[in-house]
Amino acid sequence: xPTWPVLQARGKMLAAIRRFFEARSVTEVTTPALxxxxxxxxxxxxxEVSDKTNKLFLQTSPEYALKRALAVYGEALFEITPVFxxxxxxxxxxxxxxxxxxxxxxxxxxxxxxxxxxxxxxxPEPPEIWRAQSKRDVPVYSFRALFEQRFxxxxxxxxLSSLWQWVQETGAEVGHLAPHDDDQFRxxxxxxxxxxxxxxxxxxIFFLTEFPRCQAALAEIDPGTGTAQRFELYWLGTELANGxxxxxxxxxxxxxxxxxxxxxxxxxxxxxxxxxxxxxxSALMPACTGVALGIDRLVMVWLKASTxxxxxxxxxxxx
Amino acid sequence: MANYSxxxxxxxxxxxxxxxxxxIVENEFVKPGKGQAFNxxxxxxxxxxxxxxxxxxxxxxxxxxxxxEYEMEYMYSDGEYWHFMKTDDSYEQIAADKNAVSExxxxxxxxxxxxxTLWNDVPILVVAPNFVDLDIVETxxxxxxxxxxxxxxxxxxxxxxxxxxxLFINIGESIRVDTRTGEYQGRSKSA
Numbered sequence: 271x272p273t274w275p276v277l278q279a280r281g282k283m284l285a286a287i288r289r290f291f292e293a294r295s296v297t298e299v300t301t302p303a304l305x306x307x308x309x310x311x312x313x314x315x316x317x318e319v320s321d322k323t324n325k326l327f328l329q330t331s332p333e334y335a336l337k338r339a340l341a342v343y344g345e346a347l348f349e350i351t352p353v354f355x356x357x358x359x360x361x362x363x364x365x366x367x368x369x370x371x372x373x374x375x376x377x378x379x380x381x382x383x384x385x386x387x388x389x390x391x392x393x394p395e396p397p398e399i400w401r402a403q404s405k406r407d408v409p410v411y412s413f414r415a416l417f418e419q420r421f422x423x424x425x426x427x428x429x430l431s432s433l434w435q436w437v438q439e440t441g442a443e444v445g446h447l448a449p450h451d452d453d454q455f456r457x458x459x460x461x462x463x464x465x466x467x468x469x470x471x472x473x474x475i476f477f478l479t480e481f482p483r484c485q486a487a488l489a490e491i492d493p494g495t496g497t498a499q500r501f502e503l504y505w506l507g508t509e510l511a512n513g514x515x516x517x518x519x520x521x522x523x524x525x526x527x528x529x530x531x532x533x534x535x536x537x538x539x540x541x542x543x544x545x546x547x548x549x550x551x552s553a554l555m556p557a558c559t560g561v562a563l564g565i566d567r568l569v570m571v572w573l574k575a576s577t578x579x580x581x582x583x584x585x586x587x588x589x
Numbered sequence: 590m591a592n593y594s595x596x597x598x599x600x601x602x603x604x605x606x607x608x609x610x611x612x613i614v615e616n617e618f619v620k621p622g623k624g625q626a627f628n629x630x631x632x633x634x635x636x637x638x639x640x641x642x643x644x645x646x647x648x649x650x651x652x653x654x655x656x657x658e659y660e661m662e663y664m665y666s667d668g669e670y671w672h673f674m675k676t677d678d679s680y681e682q683i684a685a686d687k688n689a690v691s692e693x694x695x696x697x698x699x700x701x702x703x704x705x706t707l708w709n710d711v712p713i714l715v716v717a718p719n720f721v722d723l724d725i726v727e728t729x730x731x732x733x734x735x736x737x738x739x740x741x742x743x744x745x746x747x748x749x750x751x752x753x754x755x756l757f758i759n760i761g762e763s764i765r766v767d768t769r770t771g772e773y774q775g776r777s778k779s780a
Contacts, residue, residue: 313620313623313624313625313626357596357626357647357648358618358620358626358647359596359618360617360618360619360620360628361617361618363618363620442644443629443642443643443644444644445643445644445645446625446627446628446644446645446646446647446649447625447627448646454625457623457624458624458625460624461621461623461624461625462621462624464621465621481623485623487623509621
């Protein structure tokens, strides 16, 4: 349970976030937490809620709804909202948490990373680690470059058998990974190699960009490098934020869905219907970048706590 | 027994892994942004005492193990079995074989208390208290007054265990031993 000073600090941080966006003319909106469509990401599992006529899902992020709003209004907007992810429960995970997500028409990935830094600089009472880091800029690493330096091959092109061999050569227990001949397995291996081999030598706080194609999710692919135009912000090994140059081509969105659907079948996960509203909205929205930031984790690292339950009221299993 | 999913794992939960009963020591949920979520779990094998580290796909489950721990009094050995009695007024007795008593038995004198782990009502492990007081039945003669040189010598205890003691300790004295390390802690307070 958070102490009262922790709750006060959290409240002040939320107020500072709202002031930050107001000053930059980014408008706060509210989208439904209950939706007819669910994420098709094979790593996320939605809670289902049903009434007599509808099967509904609690949102795993406001991404789809915000994109529909962007398609209609085309303006910079943000939302601070509860999101729900079934099964994600641990020291730094809770099945319900608060997400800040915002979209910036006309922004590049670097523009948005700069705005994430500006937002953190606008928060009250920064911890020493952030004061020290923000003085000398937050380093930006390319996943592709780090991987090529260490393994001598582009992560898009490395053979699955090589990736699996490198995973096993780390000597770590990987009983949870079963080889599949699909992009999701490539992504699992790359993720594991990043955590086990690449990340330990990086700074305490950094951005990671230029992700492999199989981790593009709903981000554009850079035609030059073949990498996904997304970024993540890491803080002492914890992922705090995750942004994309948003994919707008409905054909590409359908093919990402198809690849994920195959991965879901390979893993015995329930299939998720293609959300044509998302594809239509994506085609209509302006070129933009968007980023999601976990508020509870932000409060956790800002206050130097090590578990979400220290900063989040009634976290599971005490919900 | 019920099955337990990874999100029900917590320290102290008893589960079956590779046919052996284990106690979960630590359970960490790991979910990198884009990869398979998994649980990194440390489990103590209750038969061997060894700690295993395993990873499980989140949502996987393990069968629960019917494991109970009781405080019991050690009564006697008939050479093949070691006999214990519950201290909960039931006076229920159980017999443990050599595998179960393993190293714990060298610290137990008759009528002393210990922790006995039962799996499906069969004893699999006997653990002595962390500190026990035992009499010395054999050691070289003491060097009177030599409390400073720091030398040591082997001494046989009433249970058969052999520990290193300071040179000034004599046959017949009672000493305190840390059963986790087998190290001499001092003369018994009551002696």
